[in-house]
Amino acid sequence: MNAEPELESPHDDSRRTFLKQSSVLTAMALVPSPVVTAAAAELDEKVAAAFEKVPLSLKVNGTKHKLKVEPRTTLLDLLREQLHLTGTKKGCDYGQCGACTVHVDGQRVNSCLSFAVMHDGQEITTIEGLAKGDELHPMQEAFVKHDGFQCGYCTPGQIMSAVACVREGHAGSEGEIREYMSGNICRCGAYSNIVAAIQDVKQGGQKV
Amino acid sequence: MKAQQKQIGAPMNRVDGHLKVTGAAKYSAEYELPGLAYAVLVGSTITKGRLTSIDAKAAERAPGVLAVITHYNSPKVPGYDTAGKDPSQPATVGGPIKLFNDDKIRFNDQPIAVVVADTLERARYAARLVKAQYAKEAHQTNLEDNKPQAFLPTSAKKNPKSPMADYQRGQADAYKTGAIKIEGEYVIPTEVHHPMELQSITAHWEAPDRLTLYDKTQGTLATRRDFAKEWGLPEANVKVIATFVGGAFGNALHSWPHESAAIIAAKVVNRPVKLMLTREQMFTMVGYRPYTWQKLGMSATPDGKITAITHESIGQTSTYEEFTESTLAQTRMMYASPNLTTRYRLAALDIGSPIWMRGPGEATGAFALESAMDEMAHLLNLDPLEFRLRNYTDTDPEKNRPWSTKFLKECYKLGADRIGWNKRKLKPGSIRDGEWLVGYGMGVGTFGAHRGGAHASAQLRPDGTVLMQCATTDIGPGTGTAMTQIAADTLGIAPEKITFELGHSDYPQAGTQGGSSTVNSVGPAVQQACLALKDKLRELAGAQNPAFASAKKDDVALGDKHLSLSSNTAARVPYADLLKQAGAASVTVEAKPGNEGQQYSMYSFSVHFAEVRVHELTGEVRVSKLVSCADAGTIINEKTAANQMKGGAVGGIGMALMEHARIDDRFGRYVTKDLADYHVPVHADAPNIEVAFVNQPDLKVNALGTKGIGEIATIGVAPAIANAVFNATGKRVRELPITPDKLV
Known part of the structure; x- marks a missing residue:
């Protein structure tokens, strides 16, 4: 993020600032001292912030959440910073690396490229929701068996993508797997092991 | 039993x-701590000069903001006063830049402020409101323009026996008088490590004099030492936790400004602070493989004996640190050339400091050396493998010592069989598969078996x-x-x-x-x-x-x-x-270790064989097969070791075909800012990679007989691919990456 040297920020007259100023102006006009005190205590700020939050109902890994979130919060940041589901990784924040891949109503999605509020009423599955208790998902088993990772950071995204790749019917051949997994970067370069893991699951015929 | x-x-x-x-x-940005605050860095928009003012008022007023810290209001960092001023010393304490200590701008996107807020979104928003004014100075970010100013590293000036000093055996520049000779210039552009985990730190002052860092580092003790010094604390008061590290490839071998920023921020707001860099910031402030120019000349006898090699290189460093790497090491010891000259120089540019990237300088140097070997073999009309065998050496020609172990010939055999080297034709452009031209190439790698x-x-x-x-x-x-x-x-x-258990500075010490x-x-x-x-x-x-x-x-x-x-x-x-x-x-x-290192030359060796397909019309290069063979001593785990070799080879594919961090020199700013502009290999770029180990113990290194894998997995891969491209097309590309425009 760079500091723009002479840019007048258009955000100066944002709704938030307006709310903040108007509440202070109202306070000044009415002058009941508790309100002025409220402004001093930045309660106006809290009011403004509350206005800016949007109600959101989500089901994440089978658990229902009733939340109030800022519209600018991404699904990825909601998962990691507010729901503390840090298995979903941030690798670029621009939908270019796939580390943040989750399933939304069964479809693979880059959670960094989607705002949380866009998913009202939807069902999210993250890497934490893939295993059944202590029993690993077949794809997780296969990644361990084929050593489909090194540092492990891209792994949750690779696995979520791999499960979707098989479900979509895009795991028909090695070439097809490579093509349909190319949105998930592994800088350690464990690609051929990942492909072997996906082929193993596909050929094993287990339900994914 | x-x-x-x-x-x-x-x-x-x-x-x-x-x-x-x-x-x-759990990686370093994933620890839940009570009262955790979020920090976002603001970077300089100029490349060189001074800050004349920073207007932080709007940011400070923004909702949720706890602090905006700049050099105007940063608390005094005690270690800054005692930090060494010698630029040849690697890293002043806690990072090369004494963050928020002065108004000087040394590179584009140098952090000038850190904004701390109660949520990530609020910190990110407020960071955009920070405004700065600068007094700009002319900058230099292009190595080619600055070659005339290249200088001998201070370490070499101080110590003529330093590996960075000029090296000579036999006659200087003897290749120039050779009857059969080649000469070429080679360029490796800046490459960036880009581990998938963004550089992250969570800094927590547990007491005014006790600091805990959850940090992405390759050395918990090095990080502890740096920040204990920076804050004038006993090392025992600083805890560094790095249980899981999401890749690094060298870029966590150094303490960087963002770490200092998080620690300062945590001090100011008196809460634990988390700071995760953005992908753009990964280009500018956490190191990279430096742009390096090389020139290599070689002469040989008609029967394929090398008579002389001269290998020169100029690598890029920053204006505030002298970064050196062993670009010319492989040239000095790999082939039995009686006359050999190496000269290593640096050019200081207004860019952040480089840091070793996987295979480091050896991988850069091997691109020139192993390409030149292929060029000379071609000139002599010899098989490149046969040419290497004719110049194989059973003792170290640089140090005149025996090798502790060397099974490189065994690697050659393993690899040549697996790639089907006998299919290779001496004449380039001889094999065709539809619209694709097929070629085979090899490249050798070596790296010290350090202990x-x-x-x-x-x-x-x-x-x-x-x-x-x-x-x-x-x-x-x-x-x-x-x-x-x-x-x-x-x-x-x-x-x-x-x-x-590992990754904790309280555990028994290790490097x-x-x-x-x-x-x-x-x-x-x-x-x-x-x-x-x-x-x-x-x-x-x-x-x-x-x-x-x-x-x-x-x-x-x-x-x-x-x-x-x-x-x-x-x-x-x-x-x-x-x-x-x-x-x-x-x-x-x-x-x-004992004194074996003084008696023997201890190295790991590798050879990589590549089969490539080059599309005749579009110049697209596909690596269709890679075989990597290593003499890395005892293999502890066949599965993870093979994986590491494959990963290094994938890194080599990136180096050969796509990785190129580009600066617009008018502004001194990277124009490749993310993974859409800076290409790294994806699934579709990586072929099946076959790995073979000689698996012979080297008991001179240690009782287990290991020699190390990480670097040799990458060193030699890029020239193997470049040589295969030559064999396919007859086109010699000496400037990486080999993009289609260089072939059509």
């Missing part, structure tokens, strides 16, 4: 595999399990797994009974994970800690059963619940009794 299956060499699954596939592995001292502890618990600890890190190779295997074999127990040295160094410490533990247990048991007192330590056997003797299974002491009496049974040992 049933003899334990041998674990060393076995393709054991990773001990932390379950944590990694379930999302339970340092390391400590490890081992503790027997009453349930018969063993806890081992070491401060080393695991950035991905599978250190914990390899160490568990070594411990299992040494103790004679199942690996499931061993827990190996930084870099330079392919971890298994070489920590492996022996683990082995010796296990032997010491056995002996300690024997001693303890001796107090209860005289059979143990007189037993040899090799005879001690760890059963499920009892200590016994292999020669006398009737002699048994239950662990519960053993530990009840003694309280605990734990040992910490240090393992250090």
